[in-house]
Structures are given as C-alpha cells and as structure tokens.
Amino acid sequence: MTHEKLLDRLWLLLVALTLGGAWIGEAVEPGLAVTLIISLTMAFKGRIVVDHFMELKTANRMLRNLMRGFFYVLPAVNVLTILFGDWLARLTTL
Amino acid sequence: MLLTADVPPPEPVAGRIPGNKGIWAGILSEMTEFALLFGVYFVARAHYPEVFREGPARLSTLAGTLNTVMMISGSYFVAKAVHAIRQNRQQACLRWLLLVLLAASGYLLIKALEFRWNLSQGVTGGMNLFFTVYYYLTFTHMVHVVWGMMGLMWVMVRTRSGAYSPADHDGLEAFASYWHATDLAWLVIFPLLYVLH
Numbered sequence: 001m002t003h004e005k006l007l008d009r010l011w012l013l014l015v016a017l018t019l020g021g022a023w024i025g026e027a028v029e030p031g032l033a034v035t036l037i038i039s040l041t042m043a044f045k046g047r048i049v050v051d052h053f054m055e056l057k058t059a060n061r062m063l064r065n066l067m068r069g070f071f072y073v074l075p076a077v078n079v080l081t082i083l084f085g086d087w088l089a090r091l092t093t094l
Numbered sequence: 095m096l097l098t099a100d101v102p103p104p105e106p107v108a109g110r111i112p113g114n115k116g117i118w119a120g121i122l123s124e125m126t127e128f129a130l131l132f133g134v135y136f137v138a139r140a141h142y143p144e145v146f147r148e149g150p151a152r153l154s155t156l157a158g159t160l161n162t163v164m165m166i167s168g169s170y171f172v173a174k175a176v177h178a179i180r181q182n183r184q185q186a187c188l189r190w191l192l193l194v195l196l197a198a199s200g201y202l203l204i205k206a207l208e209f210r211w212n213l214s215q216g217v218t219g220g221m222n223l224f225f226t227v228y229y230y231l232t233f234t235h236m237v238h239v240v241w242g243m244m245g246l247m248w249v250m251v252r253t254r255s256g257a258y259s260p261a262d263h264d265g266l267e268a269f270a271s272y273w274h275a276t277d278l279a280w281l282v283i284f285p286l287l288y289v290l291h
Contacts, residue, residue: 004177011170015163018284022159025289030147038285045281049166053173054274058108063118067278070125074132074282078290081136088140 010048017041035082039075046071113268121275124238128279131231135286138223149224150291152217157208158288161201162280168197169277172270175253179263184253187266191250194273198243205236228287235283238276245269 001009021041028034047068051057056064081088111118139146175190212218219229249269252258258266 004174007170007173007177011166014166014170018159018162018166021285021289022155022162025150025285025291026155030291035290038289042282042285046278049169049274049278049281053169053277054271055106055112055173058106060109060111063111066122067125070129070278074129077132077136078286081140085140085143088137092137092140 010052014045017045035079039078043071043075113271114264117268117271121272124275135227138227142223145222145224147291150288153288154208154211155288157204158284161204162284164197164201165277165280168194169274172273176270179258179266180260182260188253194246201239231283235279242273242276
C-alpha cells in the first residue's frame with residue numbers, strides 16, 4: 001500500500017472511531033467496560049497520529065517514545081482514576 | 095534540482111527530527127502543559143465523581159464530535175500537504191493547506207456556536223468543577239489552534255512563493271508537527287469531557 005493510500009485509510013478509520021466513540025458515550029450505559037473501550041480507543045487514535053501522520057514511527061527515538069508515552073500514560077490514568085478514585089482523592093486532599 | 099511529479103519522493107531519513115528542534119521544544123512544552131491540565135482533570139474527577147459523571151450530559155456531544163472530525167481531518171490534510179511537497183506538487187500542497195484552513199475555521203465556528211449554546215443553557219464555568227475544567231481545557235486548546243492557524247497562513251504564503259521543495263521543506267514539516275500535536279491534545283479532551291459519563 002502506498003503512503004498516500006495508507007493516510008487515506010487511516011483518516012477514515014479515525015473518523016469512524018470518533019463516531020463510534022460518540023455513539024458509545026450516548027447510547028451505552030456508563031461503566032468500567034465503557035471506560036476501558038474509550039481509553040483503548042483514545043490510545044489507538046493517538047498512536048495512529050503519532051506514528052503515521054506525525055511520521056514518528058521511523059523518526060528520532062526519544063521524540064517517538066515521549067509522544068507514544070503520552071498515549072500510554074493518559075488512557076491508563078483514566079482507567080485508574082475510575083478504579084482507585086477514592087485513593088487518589090485521599091492522596092490529593094490538603 | 096527540480097523533480098517531476100512522477101519521480102518517487104525522497105524517503106524521510108530514519109531517526110531524524112521532523113521539522114526542526116525549535117518546534118519540538120514548543121511541542122513538548124505544549125504537551126507538558128496539557129498533561130498538567132489533564133492531571134488537574136483526573137484529581138478533580140477523583141474528588142467529585144458525581145459532578146464529572148453528570149457534566150458531559152450537559153454538553154453538546156454533536157459539537158464535540160464535529161470538532162474532533164475537524165481536528166482529525168486537519169491533521170490528515172497536513173499530512174497530505176507534506177506528501178505533496180515531497181513530490182514537488184506545490185499547487186496540490188497549497189490546496190491541501192487550504193483545506194487545513196477550512197477545517198481549522200470550521201473548528202473555531204463550531205466552538206463559538208457551542209459556547210453560545212452553552213450560555214443559552216446556563217452552562218458557565220462557575221457551575222461546578224467539571225465546567226471549570228471544561229472551559230479551561232477547551233479555551234487553552236482553542237488558543238493553540240489559533241496559534242497554529244497563524245503558522246498555517248505563514249506556510250501557505252511560503253508554499254505559494256515556492257520556498258519549499260522536495261529537498262527542503264523543514265518549515266512545512268515543523269508546522270505539520272505542531273498541528274498534529276494540537277490534534278493529539280484534542281484526541282484526549284474529546285473522550286474525557288464529552289464521552290465519558
């Protein structure tokens with residue numbers, strides 16, 4: 001597949017994931033499973049942009065790791081906040 | 095050296111820094127700023143889970159979704175513009191950049207309509223901590239989009255004047271990297287503020 005065709009398909013995939021995510025948020029009962037799906041989608045979408053649109057997949061390793069790390073850490077913290085919110089609240093109470 | 099459209103574009107060198115080091119100092123600062131703001135979001139949500147569960151229902155999911163499509167599409171158009179200049183297709187590059195400008199303008203228009211709709215519904219930053227975080231995050235993001243639009247207009251002028259070539263388009267790549275980073279920040283904002291209930 002050419003680079004141009006790959007970009008076209010990834011754009012369509014990102015739009016489809018966005019619409020799917022919005023539908024889940026509106027139609028599905030909130031819960032841990034929904035949070036997991038939304039967090040994984042966030043991580044996946046970020047990885048696509050970092051690797052293919054930003055072209056960091058083959059670029060400088062430190063930049064790649066930092067930008068990819070953003071989309072490992074934030075979705076994980078999102079899930080952990082749901083699971084251990086009370087603990088985080090106690091930890092951050094002055 | 096003048097390349098024609100049927101000559102394959104030069105492959106980016108592995109391990110390189112897209113654009114230049116200066117723009118990456120800016121991008122990493124931007125990502126650090128948003129990481130801090132997301133940290134505030136998580137701490138606030140841990141303290142007020144009910145408020146953060148109910149908040150997204152008061153926002154327009156349609157506006158959030160459309161803005162996500164605008165940001166993703168803008169990012170895609172930028173990637174296509176960079177690809178076009180590598181093939182020495184300056185007019186095509188300029189057309190893709192024009193589409194980026196349209197996507198960015200669409201984002202600003204939707205944001206303005208969303209804020210107006212919010213106010214008509216009585217949704218203000220002082221309602222509770224969710225809306226304080228919502229306005230702080232989305233305003234901050236909007237400011238970054240406006241900065242990006244200024245950079246976009248600059249690279250459009252440079253592209254039109256023939257400043258970029260397949261061998262030298264670091265300025266265009268620098269703008270592209272910044273725009274993608276702004277898109278990335280929104281890819282976190284959208285699920286946290288509009289989707290997660």
